[in-house]
Amino acid sequence: MKLYGGGLIVHTLKSYGVKHLFALPGHQILSVFDSCQEEGLDLVSPRHEASAVFMAQALSLAGLEPGVALLAGGPELTNALTGIAQAYYSNTPLVVISGSNTPAKRDKGFPQDMDQFQVVRPFTKWARGCHDVKRIPEYLAMAFRQAQRGRPGPVYLEVPYDVMETRVAGGDVNVPEKPARLRAGVDPEAIKALAVLLKQAERPVAIAGSGALWSDAQLELQEFVQKTGVPLVLSSAAMAMPFPSEAVIGLGGLGIARPSIKAITSADLLLLLGTRLNFALGFGQPPFISARQKIAQVDIEAEEIDANRRVDLGIVADLKTVLRSFNSLDFSLPSLENWRDELRKSVGKYDIELHRIASSPRQPMHPLRLILDLESSRSDDSYLVLDGANSILWALMAVRTRPQGGIILSTQGELQAIGAGVPQALAIQRAYPGRKVILHTGDGSFGYGAMEMETAVRYRIPLVVVVHNDGGWGMTRDMQVEFFGKRGESAHQFGVVHYEPLVESLGGHGEFVDRAEQFKPALERALGSGRPACVNVLVDPKPKSPGLKMFMLMEVMLGKKTYYDRIPSWLRRLQIVGLDRLANQAMLRYLDHNLHNEME
Incomplete structure (x- = not known):
């Protein structure tokens, strides 16, 4: 032939x-x-x-x-x-x-x-x-x-x-066999050094990033957390891994939610497991991370070790191999129960606060009400795709990992391009037809891929899109007003766009929601329709997420001159002299107030 x-x-x-x-x-x-x-x-x-x-x-x-x-x-x-x-x-x-x-x-x-x-x-x-x-x-x-x-x-x-x-x-023609996955080995001495750092630590935190997913280290990471008791934060592609929610104290990086800020800034040892010291972790620099905090970093690439900040222990190896080797060690660690209990209480208290804010009777609904109601409707094997800017920052405060499902972050990596959500959710739903796939997207980002809803109709792919509709480019709109005032705000506004009739005209299911009590019934109808569906939800544009304010603060601390005079001089000074324990506590109080004071 x-x-x-x-x-x-x-x-x-x-x-x-x-x-x-x-x-x-x-x-x-x-x-x-x-x-x-x-x-x-x-x-x-x-x-x-x-x-x-x-x-x-x-x-x-x-x-x-x-x-x-x-x-x-x-x-x-x-x-x-x-x-x-x-x-x-x-x-x-x-x-x-x-x-x-x-x-x-x-x-x-x-x-x-x-x-x-x-x-x-x-x-x-x-x-x-x-x-x-x-x-x-x-x-x-x-x-x-x-x-x-x-x-x-x-x-x-x-x-x-x-x-x-x-x-x-x-x-x-000769067709070669599919290339096998190879794993870089690990120096046993490096594993012992990691064990020593953990034995010395009283408040360690592990942050697992994309390397955890690409090395297929899900089971080894779970075993590591169970064996050591080290609190875990998942970031970037690691959120795509099925993972029990009780084993995770936070998603994303600095500034997403109060418990994550507390854990990362208060830790005496940070374990970077396949993640970079990039913007998500304040580049490992004061005032976000103290020069006195110890850092151990595991990465597949030697050049990534010490990037932005010299670490105390660098291990160049496949993460799955490292964790498997560590888990095989026969040794005991000091109990971390007090530290874990402190963070658990912080998470519990924060959840209560989020639900209180979300339960506000005002209309249109608070963004947290949308994401909490969406989260309560997800099954354990569902996939949640997150796209946008502000919409993602709100979502990561409240969504939780699932034991058989995953969270796909469309804006991964330093490029942070929005607009991938619809095609990504469509592809996952095509590959996993027996599961529910929900896309939570901003109204601006949905516009990039809206015509892919026709693709979904053509291929009978019943993905469900929930549009976080705040009437504009919410993140840059807030930054425009904060940095320069309201004169340029109009360029960020496009009003309430009714995407749902567009989806209906293509052969899908569409609904518009402008009151909080309408959302869950509308979502249930969309999930039950068996067709590509769009639930277009009007949300209050006025609240500002802590993640947005942390991003603006990082821009300022890294040299953005506009708005610089609003940052306390003592906080700017910390960037030079580093943090001692008292300064760290003062910074935490400052961040806690200023990141959350406009959340409602």
């Missing part, structure tokens, strides 16, 4: 266990489309190329295997660039395959002729071209190996369409 080069791509992907391929049509890749039905590979064709990449990224987050997106090249590639860059800056394993023009058409003014490698190389871990049809499987094996091993990331394989449309006998 003879295969086109495009058919060989599909055949190889199938042999590697790939079940879904995301692509828009283009003349360079038609042979791939032709082969998908024959091979039984699920081909989902969205409305925008960035959506195809976001969909593939979502499957990486939900399934641990590199998702695969296919592009035709030219403008399809440039349209997809934000999705590729998002994967690059969040270290998400992703395989992007692109067609391109043939060499005979180069530099002749033929449509869509461009040097595609110049575009993708800054945002990919590895980029190559295949010019021999028989080597397509070989190059795909390289792509999967590069995407997964070491620090994961997106890779790019370009196949010109003359190679795509060249036929080859199946028996003449």
Whole structure:
């Protein structure tokens, strides 16, 4: 049997266990489309190329295997660039395959002729071209190996369409086995050093990030928490892991919620488990993290150790391997029950406060009322996708992990691009049809991917979208007013946009909610409709989340001159001299008041 080069791509992907391929049509890749039905590979064709990449990224987050997106090249590639860059800056394993023009058409003014490698190389871990049809499987094996091993990331394989449309006998081609996942070992002395730090600590906190997900360390992390009693915060892609909620004291980083701020700033030892000392942790610097706090960091990449702050112990290894080695040690640690009890009380007290604020009778409803009612409607195996800016900051204060489900944060990594939520939720619902997938998104971010609701209708994918509608670009609107006053506020406003009739016109289910008591019945109807659904919820735009105010404070402390005079001089001084215990307590009181005083 003879295969086109495009058919060989599909055949190889199938042999590697790939079940879904995301692509828009283009003349360079038609042979791939032709082969998908024959091979039984699920081909989902969205409305925008960035959506195809976001969909593939979502499957990486939900399934641990590199998702695969296919592009035709030219403008399809440039349209997809934000999705590729998002994967690059969040270290998400992703395989992007692109067609391109043939060499005979180069530099002749033929449509869509461009040097595609110049575009993708800054945002990919590895980029190559295949010019021999028989080597397509070989190059795909390289792509999967590069995407997964070491620090994961997106890779790019370009196949010109003359190679795509060249036929080859199946028996003449060798398809390499799918590359196995390899794990970097760990020095036993480093494990002993970690045990010594933990024995000395009275208030340790572990912060698990993307490295926990990509190393598949979920079970080992649970065992570590159970064995040591160390309080745990999950951040970034680690929130996609199924995890019992009672084992987690917080989600995100500094400033998301009061218990997390207390835990991280009061700890005497921070364990960074596959996470970076980036903006989410105040770059490891005063006034957010004291120079006197000890830090142990585990990372797959040696260059990441000591970034922004010199750590007390750096371990370069696969996190699953590190935790497995540590858990096998036969030793005892001092009891952390008092510390854990202090944090549990903080979490309990904070939950009461959140419910009190959410129960306010005012209309439109407080953003916390929306997220708490949504959270109470989730099942243990559901997926919750979070997109937006302000909407995410409110959500992370109140959502909880699930033992069989996960939380997908669309704005991962330093790029923080919004708008990936609809395609990501759509892809997860397609891959897990027996589960409920809910997207909680801001009204601005929903606008980026709203037409993918047509894709959901076309493929009968019953995802449910809950729109946090505050009538504008809420986060930048608040920053505009805080930093410069109200003169520029109008550019951030677009009023109440009724997205629900749009979804209904596409064949989905839509409802508008402007009173708190209407939301839960509307959500139940949406979940029970069996169709793509949009519940558009009007929320009060006036409250300011602690996460937003922490972000503004970090901008100021890192040099933003506007608003600088509003920061107390003593707090600015701490950035230089560091924190002693009394200064740390004063800072905590300041943060606690100023981050929460406009939450209601």
